[in-house]
Amino acid sequence: MSSVSSLLSRPATWFRRAGRPGPSRWNTWEPPRADVLGVARTLTSATRVVDVMHLLRSEDGIEKYYTVNPGSAFADGLDSYLSGLGINVLSWEEATRRSFDLAVSCSVHPTMRRLRAPLMVLPHGAGYNRLVTESTGEAAVPAGLSRRELMRRGKVVPKAIGVSHREQIDRLAESCPEAVPYAVPVGDWCFQRITASMAHRDRYRSRLGAVDGRRLVVVHSTWSEHSLLGRHPELPLRLVTSLPADEFAVAAVLHPNVWARHTPAGVLERLGAAMDAGLMIIPPQEGWRAAVVAGDWVVGDHGSTSFYSAAADRVTLLAATGLDELDPLSPAAAFGRGAPRLDPEGDLLAQLLD
Structure with missing residues:
Protein backbone atom coordinates (compact mmCIF):
# COMPACT_ATOMS: atom_id res chain seq x y z
CA MET A 1 0.00 0.00 0.00
CA ASP A 188 -3.83 -5.79 0.65
CA TRP A 189 -3.57 -3.42 3.60
CA CYS A 190 -6.68 -4.94 5.16
CA PHE A 191 -5.16 -8.43 5.28
CA GLN A 192 -1.89 -6.98 6.53
CA ARG A 193 -3.84 -5.55 9.48
CA ILE A 194 -5.33 -8.98 10.15
CA THR A 195 -1.95 -10.71 10.19
CA ALA A 196 -0.42 -7.94 12.33
CA SER A 197 -3.25 -8.37 14.84
CA MET A 198 -2.66 -12.08 15.44
CA ALA A 199 -0.58 -11.19 18.51
CA HIS A 200 -3.80 -9.84 20.09
CA ARG A 201 -5.81 -13.02 19.51
CA ASP A 202 -6.22 -13.88 23.20
CA ARG A 203 -7.48 -10.39 24.02
CA TYR A 204 -10.01 -10.48 21.18
CA ARG A 205 -11.18 -13.94 22.20
CA SER A 206 -11.73 -12.78 25.75
CA ARG A 207 -13.87 -9.85 24.58
CA LEU A 208 -15.96 -12.23 22.45
CA GLY A 209 -16.57 -14.75 25.21
CA ALA A 210 -14.12 -17.44 24.07
CA VAL A 211 -12.71 -18.07 27.55
CA ASP A 212 -12.47 -21.04 29.92
CA GLY A 213 -12.29 -23.50 27.05
CA ARG A 214 -15.15 -22.01 25.00
CA ARG A 215 -14.54 -21.92 21.26
CA LEU A 216 -15.70 -19.19 18.89
CA VAL A 217 -17.79 -19.69 15.76
CA VAL A 218 -18.11 -16.62 13.54
CA VAL A 219 -20.95 -16.40 11.02
CA HIS A 220 -20.10 -14.25 8.00
CA SER A 221 -22.70 -13.08 5.51
CA THR A 222 -22.28 -10.79 2.54
CA TRP A 223 -25.28 -9.03 0.95
CA SER A 224 -27.76 -10.12 -1.75
CA GLU A 225 -30.18 -13.01 -2.16
CA HIS A 226 -27.22 -15.32 -2.83
CA SER A 227 -25.59 -14.65 0.55
CA LEU A 228 -25.70 -16.81 3.66
CA LEU A 229 -28.50 -14.69 5.15
CA GLY A 230 -30.29 -14.51 1.81
CA ARG A 231 -30.25 -18.29 1.40
CA HIS A 232 -30.53 -19.38 5.03
CA PRO A 233 -31.92 -16.57 7.21
CA GLU A 234 -32.51 -18.91 10.17
CA LEU A 235 -28.96 -20.29 10.24
CA PRO A 236 -27.60 -17.87 12.92
CA LEU A 237 -30.46 -18.89 15.25
CA ARG A 238 -29.94 -22.57 14.47
CA LEU A 239 -26.23 -22.31 15.23
CA VAL A 240 -26.60 -20.49 18.53
CA THR A 241 -29.30 -22.87 19.74
CA SER A 242 -27.68 -26.07 18.44
CA LEU A 243 -24.20 -25.59 19.89
CA PRO A 244 -23.70 -26.11 23.64
CA ALA A 245 -23.52 -22.62 25.19
CA ASP A 246 -20.88 -23.62 27.72
CA GLU A 247 -18.60 -24.84 24.93
CA PHE A 248 -19.26 -22.38 22.08
CA ALA A 249 -19.65 -18.65 21.61
CA VAL A 250 -21.22 -17.46 18.33
CA ALA A 251 -20.73 -14.05 16.68
CA ALA A 252 -22.04 -12.67 13.38
CA VAL A 253 -20.35 -10.39 10.86
CA LEU A 254 -22.76 -8.91 8.29
CA HIS A 255 -21.75 -6.93 5.23
CA PRO A 256 -22.29 -3.18 5.72
CA ASN A 257 -24.62 -3.18 2.72
CA VAL A 258 -27.04 -5.35 4.71
CA TRP A 259 -27.14 -2.69 7.43
CA ALA A 260 -27.43 0.17 4.93
CA ARG A 261 -30.23 -1.41 2.91
CA HIS A 262 -32.31 -2.82 5.77
CA THR A 263 -31.42 -0.26 8.52
CA PRO A 264 -29.73 -1.11 11.82
CA ALA A 265 -33.10 -1.42 13.53
CA GLY A 266 -34.32 -3.79 10.84
CA VAL A 267 -31.21 -5.97 11.05
CA LEU A 268 -31.36 -6.23 14.83
CA GLU A 269 -35.08 -7.00 14.73
CA ARG A 270 -34.60 -9.83 12.25
CA LEU A 271 -31.80 -11.31 14.38
CA GLY A 272 -33.56 -10.61 17.68
CA ALA A 273 -34.36 -14.24 18.52
CA ALA A 274 -30.77 -15.30 17.81
CA MET A 275 -29.43 -12.42 19.91
CA ASP A 276 -31.74 -13.40 22.77
CA ALA A 277 -30.23 -16.89 22.53
CA GLY A 278 -26.70 -15.48 22.78
CA LEU A 279 -25.62 -14.39 19.29
CA MET A 280 -23.14 -11.49 19.34
CA ILE A 281 -23.42 -8.96 16.51
CA ILE A 282 -20.23 -7.29 15.28
CA PRO A 283 -20.82 -3.62 14.31
CA PRO A 284 -20.56 -2.91 10.58
CA GLN A 285 -18.07 -0.07 11.01
CA GLU A 286 -15.27 -1.94 12.76
CA GLY A 287 -14.53 -5.16 14.63
CA TRP A 288 -14.86 -7.80 11.94
CA ARG A 289 -11.08 -8.19 11.63
CA ALA A 290 -10.86 -8.88 15.36
CA ALA A 291 -13.53 -11.57 14.89
CA VAL A 292 -11.46 -13.13 12.09
CA VAL A 293 -8.41 -13.21 14.34
CA ALA A 294 -10.34 -14.55 17.35
CA GLY A 295 -12.42 -17.22 15.63
CA ASP A 296 -11.96 -20.98 15.65
CA TRP A 297 -14.54 -21.77 12.97
CA VAL A 298 -16.10 -19.66 10.25
CA VAL A 299 -19.48 -20.38 8.72
CA GLY A 300 -19.60 -18.11 5.71
CA ASP A 301 -20.27 -17.48 2.06
CA HIS A 302 -18.58 -15.81 -0.93
CA GLY A 303 -18.02 -12.48 0.81
CA SER A 304 -14.56 -11.05 1.37
CA THR A 305 -14.63 -11.57 5.13
CA SER A 306 -15.07 -15.33 4.65
CA PHE A 307 -12.25 -15.27 2.09
CA TYR A 308 -9.98 -13.36 4.49
CA SER A 309 -10.84 -15.85 7.25
CA ALA A 310 -9.74 -18.79 5.14
CA ALA A 311 -6.57 -16.91 4.18
CA ALA A 312 -5.93 -16.46 7.90
CA ASP A 313 -6.08 -20.26 8.33
CA ARG A 314 -9.44 -20.32 10.09
CA VAL A 315 -11.49 -23.48 9.56
CA THR A 316 -14.06 -22.24 7.04
CA LEU A 317 -17.29 -23.91 5.96
CA LEU A 318 -19.51 -22.31 3.32
CA ALA A 319 -23.28 -22.31 3.69
CA ALA A 320 -23.63 -20.36 0.42
CA THR A 321 -21.21 -19.93 -2.49
CA GLY A 322 -22.73 -17.11 -4.54
CA LEU A 323 -21.21 -18.51 -7.71
CA ASP A 324 -24.07 -17.02 -9.71
CA GLU A 325 -22.83 -13.49 -8.96
CA LEU A 326 -19.06 -13.99 -9.07
CA ASP A 327 -16.60 -13.60 -11.90
CA PRO A 328 -15.82 -17.28 -12.61
CA LEU A 329 -12.16 -16.35 -13.13
CA SER A 330 -11.85 -14.68 -9.73
CA PRO A 331 -10.15 -16.18 -6.67
CA ALA A 332 -13.43 -15.83 -4.76
CA ALA A 333 -15.14 -18.11 -7.29
CA ALA A 334 -12.31 -20.64 -7.08
CA PHE A 335 -12.64 -20.52 -3.30
CA GLY A 336 -16.40 -21.03 -3.56
CA ARG A 337 -15.97 -24.04 -5.80
CA GLY A 338 -13.39 -25.72 -3.60
CA ALA A 339 -14.12 -24.81 0.02
CA PRO A 340 -15.81 -27.30 2.37
CA ARG A 341 -19.59 -26.98 2.69
CA LEU A 342 -21.89 -26.75 5.67
CA ASP A 343 -25.37 -28.22 5.35
CA PRO A 344 -27.64 -25.74 7.18
CA GLU A 345 -30.27 -28.44 7.69
CA GLY A 346 -27.85 -31.04 9.01
CA ASP A 347 -26.30 -31.68 12.42
CA LEU A 348 -24.36 -28.44 12.87
CA LEU A 349 -22.27 -29.55 15.85
CA ALA A 350 -21.24 -32.77 14.11
CA GLN A 351 -20.22 -30.87 10.99
CA LEU A 352 -18.04 -28.47 12.96
CA LEU A 353 -16.32 -31.29 14.81
CA ASP A 354 -15.92 -33.51 11.74
Whole structure:
Protein backbone atom coordinates (compact mmCIF):
# COMPACT_ATOMS: atom_id res chain seq x y z
CA MET A 1 0.00 0.00 0.00
CA SER A 2 3.04 2.26 -0.06
CA SER A 3 1.94 3.14 -3.60
CA VAL A 4 -0.51 5.67 -2.11
CA SER A 5 2.37 7.54 -0.51
CA SER A 6 4.51 7.10 -3.60
CA LEU A 7 1.97 8.97 -5.69
CA LEU A 8 2.58 12.02 -3.53
CA SER A 9 6.30 11.84 -4.29
CA ARG A 10 5.71 12.31 -8.04
CA PRO A 11 7.09 15.49 -9.64
CA ALA A 12 5.03 18.59 -9.00
CA THR A 13 4.10 18.81 -12.68
CA TRP A 14 2.23 15.51 -12.33
CA PHE A 15 -0.36 17.17 -10.12
CA ARG A 16 -3.04 19.59 -11.23
CA ARG A 17 -2.71 22.04 -8.39
CA ALA A 18 -2.17 25.64 -9.53
CA GLY A 19 -1.04 26.97 -6.18
CA ARG A 20 -1.40 26.76 -2.44
CA PRO A 21 -2.30 29.34 0.20
CA GLY A 22 0.56 30.71 2.25
CA PRO A 23 1.00 30.28 6.00
CA SER A 24 -1.73 31.59 8.28
CA ARG A 25 -1.08 33.21 11.64
CA TRP A 26 -3.96 31.10 13.01
CA ASN A 27 -2.14 27.81 12.40
CA THR A 28 -0.45 25.90 15.20
CA TRP A 29 1.45 23.61 12.83
CA GLU A 30 3.05 24.40 9.52
CA PRO A 31 0.62 24.53 6.58
CA PRO A 32 0.18 21.22 4.71
CA ARG A 33 2.27 20.36 1.69
CA ALA A 34 -0.46 18.21 0.12
CA ASP A 35 -4.24 17.96 0.31
CA VAL A 36 -5.70 14.46 -0.15
CA LEU A 37 -9.38 13.64 -0.61
CA GLY A 38 -10.90 10.33 0.46
CA VAL A 39 -14.00 9.47 -1.58
CA ALA A 40 -16.70 7.07 -0.36
CA ARG A 41 -19.84 5.75 -2.02
CA THR A 42 -20.97 3.16 0.54
CA LEU A 43 -20.26 2.37 4.18
CA THR A 44 -18.07 -0.52 3.00
CA SER A 45 -15.90 1.69 0.82
CA ALA A 46 -15.90 4.41 3.48
CA THR A 47 -14.46 2.16 6.19
CA ARG A 48 -11.80 0.95 3.75
CA VAL A 49 -10.82 4.42 2.49
CA VAL A 50 -10.57 5.71 6.08
CA ASP A 51 -8.36 2.71 6.81
CA VAL A 52 -6.12 3.48 3.84
CA MET A 53 -5.96 7.20 4.57
CA HIS A 54 -4.44 6.42 7.97
CA LEU A 55 -1.28 5.58 6.02
CA LEU A 56 -0.99 9.27 5.07
CA ARG A 57 0.22 11.11 8.15
CA SER A 58 -0.61 14.65 9.13
CA GLU A 59 2.88 15.07 10.57
CA ASP A 60 4.25 14.55 7.06
CA GLY A 61 2.41 17.64 5.89
CA ILE A 62 -0.70 15.95 4.51
CA GLU A 63 -4.15 17.44 5.07
CA LYS A 64 -6.97 14.92 4.67
CA TYR A 65 -10.54 15.53 3.57
CA TYR A 66 -13.45 13.22 2.83
CA THR A 67 -16.55 13.34 0.67
CA VAL A 68 -19.44 11.13 -0.38
CA ASN A 69 -19.86 10.41 -4.09
CA PRO A 70 -23.69 10.27 -4.19
CA GLY A 71 -26.00 7.82 -5.88
CA SER A 72 -25.35 4.41 -4.31
CA ALA A 73 -28.22 2.18 -3.22
CA PHE A 74 -26.18 1.51 -0.06
CA ALA A 75 -25.47 5.07 1.06
CA ASP A 76 -27.75 5.16 4.11
CA GLY A 77 -25.82 5.95 7.28
CA LEU A 78 -22.72 7.05 5.40
CA ASP A 79 -22.90 10.74 6.26
CA SER A 80 -23.41 10.06 9.97
CA TYR A 81 -20.53 7.57 9.99
CA LEU A 82 -18.08 10.05 8.49
CA SER A 83 -19.25 13.00 10.58
CA GLY A 84 -18.89 10.89 13.72
CA LEU A 85 -15.19 10.37 13.05
CA GLY A 86 -14.33 14.03 13.65
CA ILE A 87 -12.73 14.41 10.23
CA ASN A 88 -12.98 17.05 7.50
CA VAL A 89 -16.09 16.13 5.50
CA LEU A 90 -16.96 18.12 2.37
CA SER A 91 -20.14 18.00 0.36
CA TRP A 92 -19.77 16.50 -3.11
CA GLU A 93 -20.43 19.92 -4.63
CA GLU A 94 -17.63 21.51 -2.60
CA ALA A 95 -15.27 18.61 -3.21
CA THR A 96 -15.69 18.94 -6.97
CA ARG A 97 -15.07 22.70 -6.85
CA ARG A 98 -11.78 22.43 -4.98
CA SER A 99 -8.44 21.07 -6.17
CA PHE A 100 -6.51 18.31 -4.41
CA ASP A 101 -3.13 16.71 -4.86
CA LEU A 102 -4.66 13.25 -4.77
CA ALA A 103 -8.07 11.61 -4.45
CA VAL A 104 -8.36 8.06 -3.11
CA SER A 105 -11.46 5.91 -3.42
CA CYS A 106 -12.13 2.27 -2.59
CA SER A 107 -14.82 2.15 -5.24
CA VAL A 108 -15.09 3.66 -8.69
CA HIS A 109 -17.89 5.47 -10.49
CA PRO A 110 -17.93 7.48 -13.72
CA THR A 111 -18.96 10.67 -11.87
CA MET A 112 -15.61 10.70 -10.10
CA ARG A 113 -14.23 12.24 -13.28
CA ARG A 114 -15.56 15.54 -11.91
CA LEU A 115 -12.88 15.58 -9.22
CA ARG A 116 -10.05 18.05 -9.74
CA ALA A 117 -7.35 15.65 -8.60
CA PRO A 118 -5.43 12.60 -9.78
CA LEU A 119 -7.66 9.68 -8.76
CA MET A 120 -6.41 6.43 -7.28
CA VAL A 121 -9.00 3.65 -6.97
CA LEU A 122 -8.60 0.58 -4.79
CA PRO A 123 -10.75 -2.50 -4.12
CA HIS A 124 -12.97 -2.38 -1.05
CA GLY A 125 -12.84 -6.13 -0.54
CA ALA A 126 -10.53 -9.02 -1.31
CA GLY A 127 -9.91 -7.97 -4.89
CA TYR A 128 -12.46 -7.59 -7.70
CA ASN A 129 -14.92 -10.47 -7.65
CA ARG A 130 -18.61 -9.57 -7.80
CA LEU A 131 -20.65 -9.21 -10.97
CA VAL A 132 -22.84 -6.09 -10.67
CA THR A 133 -24.33 -5.40 -14.08
CA GLU A 134 -26.06 -2.25 -12.81
CA SER A 135 -22.59 -0.73 -12.38
CA THR A 136 -20.61 -2.36 -15.16
CA GLY A 137 -23.17 -2.79 -17.91
CA GLU A 138 -21.56 -6.17 -18.65
CA ALA A 139 -22.67 -9.59 -17.48
CA ALA A 140 -19.19 -11.13 -17.23
CA VAL A 141 -17.01 -8.29 -15.89
CA PRO A 142 -16.62 -7.71 -12.14
CA ALA A 143 -17.32 -4.35 -10.55
CA GLY A 144 -14.21 -2.20 -10.53
CA LEU A 145 -12.69 -3.61 -13.73
CA SER A 146 -15.25 -2.53 -16.31
CA ARG A 147 -14.84 -0.11 -19.18
CA ARG A 148 -17.99 1.79 -18.14
CA GLU A 149 -16.54 2.51 -14.69
CA LEU A 150 -12.96 3.26 -15.68
CA MET A 151 -13.24 5.22 -18.94
CA ARG A 152 -14.84 8.42 -20.18
CA ARG A 153 -14.81 9.52 -23.83
CA GLY A 154 -11.95 7.21 -24.69
CA LYS A 155 -9.75 8.17 -21.73
CA VAL A 156 -9.00 6.27 -18.53
CA VAL A 157 -10.30 8.31 -15.57
CA PRO A 158 -8.13 7.02 -12.68
CA LYS A 159 -4.45 7.87 -12.62
CA ALA A 160 -3.83 4.64 -10.70
CA ILE A 161 -5.86 1.45 -10.30
CA GLY A 162 -4.73 -0.44 -7.23
CA VAL A 163 -4.81 -4.23 -7.41
CA SER A 164 -3.99 -6.66 -4.64
CA HIS A 165 -2.60 -9.32 -7.00
CA ARG A 166 -1.30 -9.40 -10.54
CA GLU A 167 -4.01 -11.83 -11.65
CA GLN A 168 -6.39 -8.87 -11.44
CA ILE A 169 -4.29 -7.11 -14.09
CA ASP A 170 -4.74 -10.14 -16.35
CA ARG A 171 -8.52 -9.85 -16.00
CA LEU A 172 -8.33 -6.07 -16.49
CA ALA A 173 -6.48 -6.70 -19.76
CA GLU A 174 -9.53 -8.62 -20.99
CA SER A 175 -12.18 -6.16 -19.78
CA CYS A 176 -10.48 -2.80 -20.35
CA PRO A 177 -6.99 -3.11 -21.89
CA GLU A 178 -6.57 0.68 -22.08
CA ALA A 179 -6.50 0.76 -18.27
CA VAL A 180 -3.69 -1.79 -17.82
CA PRO A 181 -0.87 0.83 -17.86
CA TYR A 182 -2.54 2.48 -14.86
CA ALA A 183 -2.75 -0.71 -12.77
CA VAL A 184 -0.52 -0.75 -9.70
CA PRO A 185 0.02 -3.83 -7.47
CA VAL A 186 -0.40 -2.47 -3.94
CA GLY A 187 -0.98 -5.58 -1.84
CA ASP A 188 -3.83 -5.79 0.65
CA TRP A 189 -3.57 -3.42 3.60
CA CYS A 190 -6.68 -4.94 5.16
CA PHE A 191 -5.16 -8.43 5.28
CA GLN A 192 -1.89 -6.98 6.53
CA ARG A 193 -3.84 -5.55 9.48
CA ILE A 194 -5.33 -8.98 10.15
CA THR A 195 -1.95 -10.71 10.19
CA ALA A 196 -0.42 -7.94 12.33
CA SER A 197 -3.25 -8.37 14.84
CA MET A 198 -2.66 -12.08 15.44
CA ALA A 199 -0.58 -11.19 18.51
CA HIS A 200 -3.80 -9.84 20.09
CA ARG A 201 -5.81 -13.02 19.51
CA ASP A 202 -6.22 -13.88 23.20
CA ARG A 203 -7.48 -10.39 24.02
CA TYR A 204 -10.01 -10.48 21.18
CA ARG A 205 -11.18 -13.94 22.20
CA SER A 206 -11.73 -12.78 25.75
CA ARG A 207 -13.87 -9.85 24.58
CA LEU A 208 -15.96 -12.23 22.45
CA GLY A 209 -16.57 -14.75 25.21
CA ALA A 210 -14.12 -17.44 24.07
CA VAL A 211 -12.71 -18.07 27.55
CA ASP A 212 -12.47 -21.04 29.92
CA GLY A 213 -12.29 -23.50 27.05
CA ARG A 214 -15.15 -22.01 25.00
CA ARG A 215 -14.54 -21.92 21.26
CA LEU A 216 -15.70 -19.19 18.89
CA VAL A 217 -17.79 -19.69 15.76
CA VAL A 218 -18.11 -16.62 13.54
CA VAL A 219 -20.95 -16.40 11.02
CA HIS A 220 -20.10 -14.25 8.00
CA SER A 221 -22.70 -13.08 5.51
CA THR A 222 -22.28 -10.79 2.54
CA TRP A 223 -25.28 -9.03 0.95
CA SER A 224 -27.76 -10.12 -1.75
CA GLU A 225 -30.18 -13.01 -2.16
CA HIS A 226 -27.22 -15.32 -2.83
CA SER A 227 -25.59 -14.65 0.55
CA LEU A 228 -25.70 -16.81 3.66
CA LEU A 229 -28.50 -14.69 5.15
CA GLY A 230 -30.29 -14.51 1.81
CA ARG A 231 -30.25 -18.29 1.40
CA HIS A 232 -30.53 -19.38 5.03
CA PRO A 233 -31.92 -16.57 7.21
CA GLU A 234 -32.51 -18.91 10.17
CA LEU A 235 -28.96 -20.29 10.24
CA PRO A 236 -27.60 -17.87 12.92
CA LEU A 237 -30.46 -18.89 15.25
CA ARG A 238 -29.94 -22.57 14.47
CA LEU A 239 -26.23 -22.31 15.23
CA VAL A 240 -26.60 -20.49 18.53
CA THR A 241 -29.30 -22.87 19.74
CA SER A 242 -27.68 -26.07 18.44
CA LEU A 243 -24.20 -25.59 19.89
CA PRO A 244 -23.70 -26.11 23.64
CA ALA A 245 -23.52 -22.62 25.19
CA ASP A 246 -20.88 -23.62 27.72
CA GLU A 247 -18.60 -24.84 24.93
CA PHE A 248 -19.26 -22.38 22.08
CA ALA A 249 -19.65 -18.65 21.61
CA VAL A 250 -21.22 -17.46 18.33
CA ALA A 251 -20.73 -14.05 16.68
CA ALA A 252 -22.04 -12.67 13.38
CA VAL A 253 -20.35 -10.39 10.86
CA LEU A 254 -22.76 -8.91 8.29
CA HIS A 255 -21.75 -6.93 5.23
CA PRO A 256 -22.29 -3.18 5.72
CA ASN A 257 -24.62 -3.18 2.72
CA VAL A 258 -27.04 -5.35 4.71
CA TRP A 259 -27.14 -2.69 7.43
CA ALA A 260 -27.43 0.17 4.93
CA ARG A 261 -30.23 -1.41 2.91
CA HIS A 262 -32.31 -2.82 5.77
CA THR A 263 -31.42 -0.26 8.52
CA PRO A 264 -29.73 -1.11 11.82
CA ALA A 265 -33.10 -1.42 13.53
CA GLY A 266 -34.32 -3.79 10.84
CA VAL A 267 -31.21 -5.97 11.05
CA LEU A 268 -31.36 -6.23 14.83
CA GLU A 269 -35.08 -7.00 14.73
CA ARG A 270 -34.60 -9.83 12.25
CA LEU A 271 -31.80 -11.31 14.38
CA GLY A 272 -33.56 -10.61 17.68
CA ALA A 273 -34.36 -14.24 18.52
CA ALA A 274 -30.77 -15.30 17.81
CA MET A 275 -29.43 -12.42 19.91
CA ASP A 276 -31.74 -13.40 22.77
CA ALA A 277 -30.23 -16.89 22.53
CA GLY A 278 -26.70 -15.48 22.78
CA LEU A 279 -25.62 -14.39 19.29
CA MET A 280 -23.14 -11.49 19.34
CA ILE A 281 -23.42 -8.96 16.51
CA ILE A 282 -20.23 -7.29 15.28
CA PRO A 283 -20.82 -3.62 14.31
CA PRO A 284 -20.56 -2.91 10.58
CA GLN A 285 -18.07 -0.07 11.01
CA GLU A 286 -15.27 -1.94 12.76
CA GLY A 287 -14.53 -5.16 14.63
CA TRP A 288 -14.86 -7.80 11.94
CA ARG A 289 -11.08 -8.19 11.63
CA ALA A 290 -10.86 -8.88 15.36
CA ALA A 291 -13.53 -11.57 14.89
CA VAL A 292 -11.46 -13.13 12.09
CA VAL A 293 -8.41 -13.21 14.34
CA ALA A 294 -10.34 -14.55 17.35
CA GLY A 295 -12.42 -17.22 15.63
CA ASP A 296 -11.96 -20.98 15.65
CA TRP A 297 -14.54 -21.77 12.97
CA VAL A 298 -16.10 -19.66 10.25
CA VAL A 299 -19.48 -20.38 8.72
CA GLY A 300 -19.60 -18.11 5.71
CA ASP A 301 -20.27 -17.48 2.06
CA HIS A 302 -18.58 -15.81 -0.93
CA GLY A 303 -18.02 -12.48 0.81
CA SER A 304 -14.56 -11.05 1.37
CA THR A 305 -14.63 -11.57 5.13
CA SER A 306 -15.07 -15.33 4.65
CA PHE A 307 -12.25 -15.27 2.09
CA TYR A 308 -9.98 -13.36 4.49
CA SER A 309 -10.84 -15.85 7.25
CA ALA A 310 -9.74 -18.79 5.14
CA ALA A 311 -6.57 -16.91 4.18
CA ALA A 312 -5.93 -16.46 7.90
CA ASP A 313 -6.08 -20.26 8.33
CA ARG A 314 -9.44 -20.32 10.09
CA VAL A 315 -11.49 -23.48 9.56
CA THR A 316 -14.06 -22.24 7.04
CA LEU A 317 -17.29 -23.91 5.96
CA LEU A 318 -19.51 -22.31 3.32
CA ALA A 319 -23.28 -22.31 3.69
CA ALA A 320 -23.63 -20.36 0.42
CA THR A 321 -21.21 -19.93 -2.49
CA GLY A 322 -22.73 -17.11 -4.54
CA LEU A 323 -21.21 -18.51 -7.71
CA ASP A 324 -24.07 -17.02 -9.71
CA GLU A 325 -22.83 -13.49 -8.96
CA LEU A 326 -19.06 -13.99 -9.07
CA ASP A 327 -16.60 -13.60 -11.90
CA PRO A 328 -15.82 -17.28 -12.61
CA LEU A 329 -12.16 -16.35 -13.13
CA SER A 330 -11.85 -14.68 -9.73
CA PRO A 331 -10.15 -16.18 -6.67
CA ALA A 332 -13.43 -15.83 -4.76
CA ALA A 333 -15.14 -18.11 -7.29
CA ALA A 334 -12.31 -20.64 -7.08
CA PHE A 335 -12.64 -20.52 -3.30
CA GLY A 336 -16.40 -21.03 -3.56
CA ARG A 337 -15.97 -24.04 -5.80
CA GLY A 338 -13.39 -25.72 -3.60
CA ALA A 339 -14.12 -24.81 0.02
CA PRO A 340 -15.81 -27.30 2.37
CA ARG A 341 -19.59 -26.98 2.69
CA LEU A 342 -21.89 -26.75 5.67
CA ASP A 343 -25.37 -28.22 5.35
CA PRO A 344 -27.64 -25.74 7.18
CA GLU A 345 -30.27 -28.44 7.69
CA GLY A 346 -27.85 -31.04 9.01
CA ASP A 347 -26.30 -31.68 12.42
CA LEU A 348 -24.36 -28.44 12.87
CA LEU A 349 -22.27 -29.55 15.85
CA ALA A 350 -21.24 -32.77 14.11
CA GLN A 351 -20.22 -30.87 10.99
CA LEU A 352 -18.04 -28.47 12.96
CA LEU A 353 -16.32 -31.29 14.81
CA ASP A 354 -15.92 -33.51 11.74
